[in-house]
Amino acid sequence: MVSVVGIGCNAFGSRVDEAGTKEVVHAAVDAGVTLFDTADTYGTGASEVLLGRALGARRGDVVLATKGGMDMGGANGPDWGARASRRYLRRALEASLTRLGTDYVDLYQLHTPDRVTPVEETLSVMDDFVREGKVRYAGCSNFTAWELVDADWTARTAGTTAFVSAQNEYSLYNRAAEAELVPACEALDVGLLPYFPLAYGLLTGKYARGQAAPEGSRLAADNQAARLANADWDRVEALEAYARDRGRSMLEVAIGGLAAQPAVASVIAGVTRVEQVHANVAAAEWEPTDDDLEALDATRRPPSAGPIxxxxxxxxxxxxxxxxxxxxxxxxxxxxxxxxxxxxxxxxxxxxxxxxxxxxxxxxxxxxxxxxxxxxxxxxxxxxxxxxxxxxxxxxxxxxxxxxxxxxxxxxxxxxxxxxxxxxxxxxxxxxxxxxxxxxxxxxxxxxxxxxxxxxxxxxxxxx
Structure with missing residues (x-):
């Protein structure tokens, strides 16, 4: 079991220094958060280093998740584009364990699909990690529904470790995962770990149609200007109206409403400050009723025909x-x-x-x-x-x-x-x-x- 809200650690080592990381981590553990999700690519390993140091003696109190299988710029040796191979994943895991200062991780996730390496090989080495005690459970990230089903069927027929979680972008703003991935997770009993649950900040209540982003906010950065300019404000405003009708904040709807969706195991939200930890934990305390969920579904725009x-x-x-x-x-x-x-x-x-x-x-x-x-x-x-x-x-x-x-x-x-x-x-x-x-x-x-x-x-x- 994991907490309703998890901490996304992608900012550690880049936008958050060591002292700030320690404050955030300790505040989260004290608030009852048990899931911390990082990756070897976050800060090119810096996130894992700072997270490991911040946890220290409290390592055993949390579910520690990391990811491997992306380009580390040669840090794990040449990969020839096969980053889910036995050779590469073993090097990646050993390096992550060293940076985290631990001899095992609770959840090791393949960060992205590898169309070069057969999934049988990937699952086989994941199985080895579990048998060796270096990994408790295996998961995947950014898989499509058919790739998840394929991996699950392959693991079951081969008798190897299967993925227990799928980490994908999912929010009440971007509900594309509901078309195929959510039903697949339900059918396979795989826990969905949504990332970007606040849609890059659009569901925080900080931003409004036709208004500039508040100074210092995430979408005020030059490289985020297009995201703000192209936002679907009809969708955002529908959720704002829904929140107002119930006397709830946008944050409560964005996190509590998403946590109540089928297959969702924990909502992973990135944070940079202690106040955000407390706000996210408080938002997760809202548990929508059946009527609330029905009304929430009604805020969805008509589905498109889907990508071609x-x-x-x-x-x-x-x-x-x-x-x-x-x-x-x-x-x-x-x-x-x-x-x-x-x-x-x-x-x-x-x-x-x-x-x-x-x-x-x-x-x-x-x-x-x-x-x-x-x-x-x-x-x-x-x-x-x-x-x-x-x-x-x-x-x-x-x-x-x-x-x-x-x-x-x-x-x-x-x-x-x-x-x-x-x-x-x-x-x-x-x-x-x-x-x-x-x-x-x-x-x-x-x-x-x-x-x-x-x-x-x-x-x-x-x-x-």
Missing amino acids: RRSRLGRRRDVGSVTTMAAETADVRSRFPVDDDALSALHARAFGTRGSTTSSWSRRLARHSIAWVGAFDGPRLVGFVHAVGDGGAHAFLLDTVVDPSWQRRGIGLAIVDRIQDDVAAAGVTWLHVDFEPHLAGFYAACGFRDTSAGLMRLGQPAAF
């Missing part, structure tokens, strides 16, 4: 998010029974073309109202999706090469991308998934959540 990602094949497409609706399963199944004949036909066609390559990925078979995805050469994983919508019942075949690196090569997303036109054309609103257990990882990485429930409804568009 370019797949490995170069096509630009919006990819639909899929949300489990288990409570409505029985009703929909009774109205739209699974077309077993269609699925059997797909199965026969898929295995009948084993070892061949088709030139058409998505071939419409009008007589059977079936769209199917052509096969790759070589061994394949085959799964079926039965979809129902305004256009009637349709079945789709999902199939991919059996290859340990397929997730990182984007094949799963390419397949979803390819059938998207057919799904949209059919007016599909529900998906029924039928698959063998060994396909669970494939569906999970493609974005189909909780496939064990069998029935899912398409949600808001979002990028995986």
Whole structure:
């Protein structure tokens, strides 16, 4: 268990000197804060040094978290861009332990995804750290939902340490994490550690539309001028009105309201002064009611169609998010029974073309109202999706090469991308998934959540 509010230590060693760090750390521990989050890149190691000194004999009273896996400018030796590799992470962890003055950290997080190193290798070395007693738990930072699901599935199938936390940008101003990451964390029982919960200060109440930033404030700096000029003031003012209606401060809403969101384990807020520690701790004491949370959700602006990602094949497409609706399963199944004949036909066609390559990925078979995805050469994983919508019942075949690196090569997303036109054309609103257990990882990485429930409804568009 960790405190509702954690201390982000990115300012230690840069904007906060050693004396100031000690004051902040001791004030936080005295106020009941147990989570301190730093990283080797903060102040190029200076944050870890000052935090370790400030904790001193109180080290055992806190949950100490640090991160590795980013560019340290050669401090950990050459990395060749593979900063989640066994070699690099071991050097990074040993250096962090030395700077922190401890022989273990409670939470060691991969600071950013490494698209060079296989996630199997990263999880394997994390597992080694845990077995050696140098790390209590492993976490990740800045992972997308599909990367988190991929890592979790890989760890579970390999029997290695899995990530217990995900640290990503998340605030009531920037709620993009709710599209995919929050549901993924809930499904995997991963604790979400939001950073930038105050949206660079926009949710502190210090700033207003059309007014200059207060002198000495964070957004008064020249390099922050664009952030203030381009702020979404409609969103900020909606939250201000919400706070006024409840007699709450913006800080209480920003921290207490965020802490009450699903999957959030602790809200990490950076501080530079003791007064900020006390203010954040006090703000976290507000616990919104169910009515408060419902009204808070109403302050959200209509969701956009989501970012458009370019797949490995170069096509630009919006990819639909899929949300489990288990409570409505029985009703929909009774109205739209699974077309077993269609699925059997797909199965026969898929295995009948084993070892061949088709030139058409998505071939419409009008007589059977079936769209199917052509096969790759070589061994394949085959799964079926039965979809129902305004256009009637349709079945789709999902199939991919059996290859340990397929997730990182984007094949799963390419397949979803390819059938998207057919799904949209059919007016599909529900998906029924039928698959063998060994396909669970494939569906999970493609974005189909909780496939064990069998029935899912398409949600808001979002990028995986």
